Amino acid sequence: MTERVLPGSTIGILGSGQLGRMLAQSARRMGYRVHTLSPGRDTPTGQIADREIVAEYDDLDAIAAFARGVDVVTFEFENVAYSAAESAARHAPVRPRGEVLHVTQNRLREKRALVAAGLPTAPFEAVNDLAELEQALDRVGRPAILKTAGFGYDGKGQARLDYDTVPAEAWAAIGAGPAVLEGFVDFQAEFSVVAARSVHGQMVDYGLIENRHANHILDVSIADMPLEPPQQKRAREIARTVLESLDVVGVLCVEFFLSRDGSLIVNELAPRPHNSGHLTIEGCLSSQFDQQLRAVCGLPLGDTQRLFPVAMANLLGNGWQQHTPDWASALRDPRVNLHLYGKAMPAPGRKMGHLTVRGDSRDDAAQRALSARASLAIK
Ligand SMILES: Nc1ncnc2c1ncn2[C@@H]1O[C@H](COP(=O)(O)OP(=O)(O)O)[C@@H](O)[C@H]1O
Ligand SMILES: [Mg+2]
Incomplete structure (x- = not known):
């Protein structure tokens, strides 16, 4: 695999929203071809791309075929499964590498990576059930914000715990799944x-x-x-x-x-x-x-x-x-x-x-x- 992918080559974008669209606009201007893969049709990226492939992100055969048809794979949707990035990487360079996705698509892994790099975060605790939420609240204090560990964007999957919030309600509000409790930053x-x-x-x-x-x-x-x-x-x-x-x-x-x-x-x-x-x-x-x-x-x-x-x-x-x-x-x-x-x-x-x-x-x-x-x- 060569490191350089020159104009005239094809960029593969996993995901098809506005970020892919604007990347595709840059790519087209510089003389690249663009393929995009997502479950949607007539998508923001697909409207600009040369090819719009319709497939689920966990369809590893479709991802492999997609990667074979391009010179480099990148993503604009960060919740593409790690296994999809790995499957693509067997056929084309994936940049950034799948490990970056793996860390950043989970708030807990991301925060742990930040701490390991010596960087400042709000106080946080992993929460897997209601009892753990109550213990975490004792350590983190209120107000606090409970966030789902995965698949959050634009404030979705978040619940604020004020002094009078019942923990069980916040726990139910985020769907009672793996989460991170974060201290509220004023x-x-x-x-x-x-x-x-x-x-x-x-x-x-x-x-x-x-x-x-x-x-x-x-x-x-x-x-x-x-x-x-x-x-x-x-x-x-x-x-x-x-x-x-x-x-x-x-x-x-x-x-x-x-x-x-x-x-x-x-x-x-x-x-x-x-x-x-x-x-x-x-x-x-x-x-x-x-x-x-x-x-x-x-x-x-x-x-x-x-x-x-x-x-x-x-x-x-x-x-x-x-x-x-x-x-x-x-x-x-x-x-x-x-x-x-x-x-x-x-x-x-x-x-x-x-x-x-x-x-x-x-x-x-x-x-x-x-x-x-x-x-x-x-x-
Ligand atoms: N710990 C916190 N303390 C205070 N405000 C927060 C905290 N976490 C999130 N927020 C507010 O909610 C917004 C969205 O939260 P964020 O964690 O960035 O999730 P998203 O993935 O939805 O962007 C932040 O930009 C900020 O305004
Ligand atoms: Mg944010």
Whole structure:
């Protein structure tokens, strides 16, 4: 197997959502062909890809056939089974390697890996039954957040335990399965560092991106969070330590809490391009999707330089069934760029697209993004 996968070759993407779509857009621009595999048809990635293969992620024969038809396999959906990554790896390089998936798709394994690398996390305990939850609460204290160990995203599979919450209710709310109890972090802000690592260990990152959430879903991201230089340096070092310790080839995002006392706490990892990095498409010389492509193809990484103050606002499908968003109004500000993911069925909380907006300053960019979104008039 050669390390380099050159333009003209075929990239295989396991998963078919918007992350795969934007990776496929980068890949097509650089002259690659794209195959995607997922259980869906006419998917966000499939609409851009040369081939859309419809199969379940646990259909190992289909995964093997898929891998035989491409030059490198990557994934955009992190809950692809480890066995699928292994099965693909017999036929094509899989980047990042399946072990990275294995660690990051389980909150407990992920937190243990962070601790082993000497990195700061919220206090946590493994919980497998109600009795263990009660013991863990004694050690972690309240408030706390109970999270399913696997398959959580956009705040799904989480229950907060306040002073008056009955543990059995939280336990039932998350489905009474393997979980992690985490101490509640009274943070002043959240941010992420999106970083990339090449086949040869070269690393780049996009600095600190501020993230504001609404209802546990990312709402707005603003590039270049103005923390003190030592904090910035520390956050970027942490991201690099993660990529090195997991031997990642590709893009990985570290989500952070900035606690009230100014210390940095790692919330979670995403072993792929991240929603907070979408603003790099227009805002940086090489986007996070360009980097993912370059990294998994064994090419040198691109320049992450940010070109102007930039912010991103997510577009969720809330209210779209009742009203068509007023696209023309949102585009009245010529600095607004619209991204839609080609999803046929809008639903509340579903990520349908995003707006990326250039500002004169960070605050101006965020303000313009919010007003453009408000002018869609969907609520
Ligand atoms: N321990 C915690 N303390 C305080 N807030 C938390 C904690 N864990 C999660 N949250 C809030 O919930 C959001 C989603 O949680 P996260 O663990 O990142 O799950 P997901 O996989 O759904 O993104 C976080 O961005 C943060 O706003
Ligand atoms: Mg998260």
